[in-house]
Amino acid sequence: MxxxxxxxxxxxxxxxxxxxxxxxxxxxxxxxxxxxxxxxxxxxxxxxxxxxxxxxxxxxxxxxxxxxxxxxxxxxxxxxxxxxxxxxxxxxxxxxxxxxxxxxxxxxxxxxxxxxxxxxxxxxxxxxxxxxxxxxxxxxxxxxxxxxxxxxxxxxxxxxxxxxxxxxxxxxxxxxxxxxxxxxxxxxxxxxxxxxxxxxxxxxxxxxxxxxxxxxxxxxxxxxxxxxxxxxxxxxxxxxxxxxxxxxxxxxxxxxxxxxxxxxxxxxxxxxxxxxxxxxxxxxxxxxxxxxxxxxxxxxxxxxxxxxPTQPWNPQLPPASAHLDWPWSTLREYPDPSWADTTSRPGWIRLRGRQGPESRWAQSLLAQRITEHRAEAEVTVDARPRSFTQAAGLVLRYDSEAYLSLDLTWTEPEDEPQRGQQWRGGGRTVLSLVERDEEGARQVAVVDVEAQAPVTLGVTIDDAEARFWYVRDGARTPIGPPLDFSRLSDDYGSRLRFTGAMAGIHARDLVDASFTADFRGFRLVSRP
Missing domain, CATH: 2.115.10.20 (Glycosyl hydrolase domain; family 43)
Structure with missing residues (x-):
């Protein structure tokens, strides 16, 4: 037995x-x-x-x-x-x-x-x-x-x-x-x-x-x-x-x-x-x-x-693959080299930004299933966003009305209001933490980061809480308050929901889909 x-x-x-x-x-x-x-x-x-x-x-x-x-x-x-x-x-x-x-x-x-x-x-x-x-x-x-x-x-x-x-x-x-x-x-x-x-x-x-x-x-x-x-x-x-x-x-x-x-x-x-x-x-x-x-x-x-009534059996782990196979998943289509590339920069995954996180058509997203109530995900992202329409980062996702994302993106200089792209080539490279639920999306926190350097992003999930962080000067630095991870569930909101929470990487470019972001070292660890 x-x-x-x-x-x-x-x-x-x-x-x-x-x-x-x-x-x-x-x-x-x-x-x-x-x-x-x-x-x-x-x-x-x-x-x-x-x-x-x-x-x-x-x-x-x-x-x-x-x-x-x-x-x-x-x-x-x-x-x-x-x-x-x-x-x-x-x-x-x-x-x-x-x-x-x-x-x-x-x-x-x-x-x-x-x-x-x-x-x-x-x-x-x-x-x-x-x-x-x-x-x-x-x-x-x-x-x-x-x-x-x-x-x-x-x-x-x-x-x-x-x-x-x-x-x-x-x-x-x-x-x-x-x-x-x-x-x-x-x-x-x-x-x-x-x-x-x-x-x-x-x-x-x-x-x-x-x-x-x-x-x-x-x-x-x-x-x-x-x-x-x-x-x-x-x-x-x-x-x-x-x-x-x-x-x-x-x-x-x-x-x-x-x-x-x-x-x-x-x-x-x-x-x-x-x-x-x-x-x-x-x-x-x-x-x-x-x-x-x-x-x-x-x-x-x-x-x-x-x-x-069986004899114990130990499955063999599959060999490491450079391809975007299981446990990776994608939304509404298979990953395609036109937007998910593993060859241009060896050891990295390059995503070409496409539509936004609420699109039902063409998202550049790779995600894996979260399997326990305690988990941690991290990834290093290297990108040069030049507009608020471009972003790339780490996402916890249930569906288009339930996600949490920490993204490398662009925003206006500190002394300028948010009134859309002003096409002057200035601005700041920032990390933007956003939460989305049935009431809409909210920016929870914004932190300036170095414009020309890769940055490591992470999130720690502890039951109903998700705490995002990034690495600065070699140390984990929290960004924003703990967020309600339980909203990413079958049971939150008024709509029928049948899937499960995922952790992954994504990129978007809402203007001409030319922006690319490189990701390395994605890690998702779930703990009983």
């Missing part, structure tokens, strides 16, 4: 879909507006996970330009038919409206790290699709969305048979189940003559859970279990909250596991906030005398420590 510690994939790894292939376990997670699309991790012992690749080409044209925050690639479902991996997912282009404006796709590969087939669009009733392979037949499950006035956005679970080669629908779409409580994220399995429908229940926030229904016939009717398989909605003190969106997987020796999402909230004066987003966890499952799945530890609350 191996003891795992949940979450097993930490920091912005939501909607896990787990599959076992021989001795390997694979998990695909949502990527939303971030690239690489659909990260996939793998493990032999369920306790230690390594990045194994991603579904490259999941988005037609490799662009999510214009997609709103927390839109993009939602809830991939990974499966294995004995010969190849299948993945189905939705690209969601509207958030917070009756219309999801989405397309559902299917892609396949013989190796998760290899070449995935070009995505093919299939019936797109709603988001959170899944595939069920049954005796050579292929079925697509989905949420049904009723966008009409008075309709229910979560109007039941539907299923359509697809031709395995063409993916064309075969026959009618079947309505499997409707329920008074919100249900989504369907997964289907067969065991002991029953078809089990595993559902996400209650929405992906504090009311989240996993509910199971079953039927003797594939197309129903399905009977709901009278109790949840997993939830924390009844106890705010459970350390792993928001537990839901599960998938049942059988081990090689006939035992059962449940992968699910969860979150580790910070308890702040404003209420609980999940800065790390939703993460991936695993539980052991047993079957009761009536044939329903139950958590091995009893009840329906997720356990932090779980014994799983």
């Amino acid at each position: 191996t003891l795992l510690h949940n979450p097993v994939i930490r920091g912005f790894a939501p909607d896990p879909s787990m599959v076992r292939v021989d001795d390997w376990y694979y998990v695909a997670t949502s990527s939303f507006e971030w690239f690489p699309t659909i990260p996939i991790h793998r493990s032999r012992d369920l306790a230690h996970w390594e990045y194994a690749g991603h579904v490259r080409g999941a988005v037609p044209g490799d662009s999510l330009a214009g997609v709103p925050d927390s839109g993009g690639v939602w809830a991939p479902s990974l499966s294995w038919d004995g010969e190849r991996f299948w993945v189905t997912y939705s690209v969601v282009r509207s958030v917070g409206t009756p219309y999801f404006d989405l397309d559902t796709y299917v892609s396949t590969a013989t190796d998760v790290a290899g070449k995935w087939t070009a995505p093919r669009r299939v019936a797109s009733h709603g988001f959170d699709p899944a595939l069920f392979h049954d005796e050579g037949r292929l079925w697509l499950l989905n949420l049904q969305n009723d966008h009409r006035p008075g309709g229910r956005r979560f109007a039941g679970i539907v299923m359509t048979e697809l031709d395995r080669e063409t993916l064309v629908p075969l026959g009618d779409t079947h309505l499997l189940l409707q329920h008074d409580r919100l249900i989504e994220g369907p997964k289907l399995l067969r065991r002991d003559g029953w078809y089990y429908l595993v559902l996400a229940e209650g929405g992906t926030g504090w009311e989240h859970g996993v509910r199971v229904a079953r039927s003797r016939d594939l197309t129903g009717p399905y009977e709901l279990d009278d109790r949840p398989l997993l939830t924390t909605r009844d106890d705010a003190e459970v350390p792993l909250q928001k537990a839901g969106h599960g998938e049942l997987v059988e081990t090689a020796d006939g035992q059962w596991l449940l992968s699910h999402l969860t979150a580790r909230p910070l308890h702040t004066p404003h209420g609980p906030r999940c800065t790390l987003g939703r993460e991936t966890a695993i539980q052991r499952v047993v079957w009761d005398a009536e044939g329903w799945p139950r958590l091995a530890q009893g009840g329906w609350h997720p356990a932090v420590e779980v014994d799983v």
Whole structure:
């Protein structure tokens, strides 16, 4: 047995879909507006996970330009038919409206790290699709969305048979189940003559859970279990909250596991906030005398420590790469040498400034996931901004309405007011600390720095506080007051938010995209 510690994939790894292939376990997670699309991790012992690749080409044209925050690639479902991996997912282009404006796709590969087939669009009733392979037949499950006035956005679970080669629908779409409580994220399995429908229940926030229904016939009717398989909605003190969106997987020796999402909230004066987003966890499952799945530890609350039936395994760290691969992520597109260059100045990353930090189109941003409540990031930046429209620096980002940034930029001489660029070639090179929330952006602090020298920037995160600093005369020098890092969370503000806090580097040039900034020694360390 191996003891795992949940979450097993930490920091912005939501909607896990787990599959076992021989001795390997694979998990695909949502990527939303971030690239690489659909990260996939793998493990032999369920306790230690390594990045194994991603579904490259999941988005037609490799662009999510214009997609709103927390839109993009939602809830991939990974499966294995004995010969190849299948993945189905939705690209969601509207958030917070009756219309999801989405397309559902299917892609396949013989190796998760290899070449995935070009995505093919299939019936797109709603988001959170899944595939069920049954005796050579292929079925697509989905949420049904009723966008009409008075309709229910979560109007039941539907299923359509697809031709395995063409993916064309075969026959009618079947309505499997409707329920008074919100249900989504369907997964289907067969065991002991029953078809089990595993559902996400209650929405992906504090009311989240996993509910199971079953039927003797594939197309129903399905009977709901009278109790949840997993939830924390009844106890705010459970350390792993928001537990839901599960998938049942059988081990090689006939035992059962449940992968699910969860979150580790910070308890702040404003209420609980999940800065790390939703993460991936695993539980052991047993079957009761009536044939329903139950958590091995009893009840329906997720356990932090779980014994799983595997042999310990230590993943090998990937070799250092000069390329901008994982753990780097980018917004709405892959990094491209036209704006993210690692060759012009060896040992440095050169970013060409493009649009601003609230753009949905073309940001020059590289970021990595923050995986613990205590973390530190730093980087050295070398740049020559000549206008307030040019800036480069270190950023903590959740989305376009929630970020903290410390940037090297230009401002007017001390005796001149801020009235826009005055085109006289003067001015000061400064560090500008900005915080952004739903009420807008505010400049928190400004400090003059030497115009022609690189400067090292840093931030220390301690639970809900972020303290920015820079290096002056060889010592760390604080800039501005501690800032509220908890605003960079799923739970701050009035909008739907589904991702997680990231730390990274960025550059902007709002006039002609000619300004460049060089970065060296980016370091992000997360500490339990």
